[in-house]
Amino acid sequence: MAGIHVLHRHPFTPFDETPVTEAASFLAMPIPEQILPQVIGENFRHRLGTFPVDVANWLPRDAESELTIQLKRKLLESRRAEVVGLQPGGDDVAQEAAQLVSQWAGVELSGAGIDALVEASLLVADDLAVLQPVKSQDGAEQMLLNAAVVCCPSRWTLSEKMGQDMLAIHAPVAKYAEHVGGAVDTYFQRLTVDKPVWRSNWIIQDHPALFQPQIPSGQLVKTPAELWIRMERQTLRRLPATNGILFTIRGYQQPLPEYLSRSKQIAQNIRTMLERLPDDVAQYKSVLKYRPDILNWINQFC
Numbered sequence: 001m002a003g004i005h006v007l008h009r010h011p012f013t014p015f016d017e018t019p020v021t022e023a024a025s026f027l028a029m030p031i032p033e034q035i036l037p038q039v040i041g042e043n044f045r046h047r048l049g050t051f052p053v054d055v056a057n058w059l060p061r062d063a064e065s066e067l068t069i070q071l072k073r074k075l076l077e078s079r080r081a082e083v084v085g086l087q088p089g090g091d092d093v094a095q096e097a098a099q100l101v102s103q104w105a106g107v108e109l110s111g112a113g114i115d116a117l118v119e120a121s122l123l124v125a126d127d128l129a130v131l132q133p134v135k136s137q138d139g140a141e142q143m144l145l146n147a148a149v150v151c152c153p154s155r156w157t158l159s160e161k162m163g164q165d166m167l168a169i170h171a172p173v174a175k176y177a178e179h180v181g182g183a184v185d186t187y188f189q190r191l192t193v194d195k196p197v198w199r200s201n202w203i204i205q206d207h208p209a210l211f212q213p214q215i216p217s218g219q220l221v222k223t224p225a226e227l228w229i230r231m232e233r234q235t236l237r238r239l240p241a242t243n244g245i246l247f248t249i250r251g252y253q254q255p256l257p258e259y260l261s262r263s264k265q266i267a268q269n270i271r272t273m274l275e276r277l278p279d280d281v282a283q284y285k286s287v288l289k290y291r292p293d294i295l296n297w298i299n300q301f302c
């Protein structure tokens with residue numbers, strides 16, 4: 001795998017490739033209002049933070065959907081091994097997940113198994129990760145990541161996560177196990193197919209590429225004005241025939257100054273959330289080294 005960040009400002013060009021000339025005029029869409037992070041309580045805590053969503057609005061289209069699908073198409077053609085994952089036995093959950101997406105999009109699929117999931121992944125801008133229930137030796141059931149098409153990973157590598165359970169997948173996430181580890185597993189048992197839920201997360205990064213499986217080895221930019229804010233809208237749905245779970249991930253990026261200029265409230269929320277992040281979580285969110293400079297600079301937006 002190639003592996004060096006090429007510094008650029010085009011979310012739809014992979015992190016290690018050079019954008020085409022037209023990309024220089026790219027203007028990011030504002031991240032959808034509904035998924036912006038809110039300040040909750042007095043202290044930092046990872047939360048489930050799930051909300052119900054109507055099936056009709058499960059995977060909405062927007063001004064960046066087509067660009068995201070084009071990026072996915074290119075990655076599937078040229079770097080398939082990096083964006084598609086399948087564990088032995090994962091074909092059935094892959095196919096059921098693919099059918100759920102294709103029925104929702106109103107399109108017939110031609111392939112089966114993982115090929116169907118690849119086909120379905122091009123009908124929507126969202127990434128598709130499928131969990132499969134598997135019995136462990138002591139008879140307990142675990143949900144394992146056994147099929148996936150992930151073209152917009154935020155600094156994690158799909159092949160390293162395949163076949164793992166939720167705790168192992170989230171091992172690099174500081175405070176995940178103590179704040180939400182157990183709650184996620186119990187929550188999964190209550191999921192149904194007709195009541196999808198969504199949640200969102202945020203992170204500040206020094207590179208905007210949506211396809212960005214690697215963590216850069218050092219700081220990529222010098223000033224907070226060059227940073228980006230990245231958010232994901234994620235959804236969860238039960239797959240009734242296989243009892244698997246389809247987890248979808250849609251990535252958004254906006255230059256940090258443009259995001260903070262949207263309103264004083266938005267800027268104040270980010271300031272409060274940044275101040276509250278424990279150092280280990282700030283390190284995980286790749287913002288620890290930038291934080292003092294951001295906090296000195298952010299007041300002009302508040």
Ligand code: HEM
Binds near residue numbers: 046187
């Ligand atoms: C309600 C369910 C879930 C919760 C509460 C949750 C929570 C989190 C949190 C807090 C993070 C750190 C990023 C952030 O600050 O938000 C994270 C990262 C991540 N999550 Fe989840 N997650 C959930 C479901 C899933 C599922 C189903 C997958 C399946 C693929 C998944 C895969 C990941 C991965 C790959 C990362 C990045 C890990 C890394 O940096 O290596 N999550 N998740």
